[in-house]
Amino acid sequence: MNKIKEEIHKIYSEVVAWRRYFHMNPELSGEEKTTSQKIEELLSLLPLEVKTGVGGYGVVGLLRGKKEGKTIALRADIDALPIKEQNDHSYASKYSGKMHACGHDGHTAILLGAAYVLCALKDKIQGNIKFIFQPSEEKAPIGGAGPMIEAGVLDHPKVDAIVGLHIWPNLPKGKIGIKENAIMASSDPFCIEIFGQSGHASAPDESIDALAVACQVVNMLQNIVSRNTSPLESAVLTVGTLKSGTKYNVISDYALLEGTVRTLHPNVQMNVEKRIKEVVEGVCSAMGARGEVYYERGYPALINDKDIVKLIEEVGIKLISKENVVQIEKPAMGGEDFANYVQKVPGAFFWLGAKEESFYPIHHPKFDFDEEIMKIGIEIFVHTVLDFLGKEKKK
């Protein structure tokens, strides 16, 4: 353990420098060219097999331990957001309208730090470690995990378990949050087109008012969560846009609605999707209009594996004490494409506390975090990997 702390201590100032480099040079989802080059550059200094261009700008480093064994993956997302930063610290974004406002700069630096520390322990490692640097996490519903999985990131060697983290400003600094089962929600976008018939505003009886139909649809959709979902299950259905009409005295023949559905269980997700289609069809037919529903499956719910959760908990208790390992009671209803990996292999995602007296939420133009928490992230990653591979030295 001391050896690990020492290695983290040695690399820490570089981890901070990397984080600041990424923070100053944010790149949006699908555009992470220089970010991935920088990651490649840093990984290439290590005894790793490095692959680039994995499912886009994904970078993967493979550490083969001294002896054969299992394979565990650690994953960081690397993309930034189209937000104009309002911080004025020395490492603020150099590009107006682009910002690491979701902590992915920190995730990337933490994973690089873990790679450096684990490479220093290479001779003691039995098995393999994959370091997955994933682009496009913010590019729902496609995301970056799906394309990396399709490109084979979980194969050759086959990954037996995967672990990821998110810097979390709603959880106090110095703590981690973990939860069995669903920790983040599925996130599906949908859009609805309603086709009516245009006419003069003064003669509604001679037309079919798509705008009026759309209003009824919006109202009826509210019943899906309140009337068709068990009160013991979670679901969110939000209509975010309604576009219709061209002029005040013309009956609109077309309406477009866009929204999103968040759920924690596939059955609930399936039911909400089915009910949206039934509601649209029923309301439209009652009002003489025609409706089309385009429902897209986005990120699935992020379901944490019980055993990997237990492993992280034990590591957390050992490193930062029991009171700092928080059992999360309520999952977040946001989406996270780490969910795609844990549909394929057992894995777990935990929250790295970042909350201070004054703080801003993720995706806020003033979001920032105390870089010291990156040490906890690295330490938990490193110990979880070593414990999983079963070769950690007794302390």
Ligand code: NI
């Ligand atoms: Ni994020």
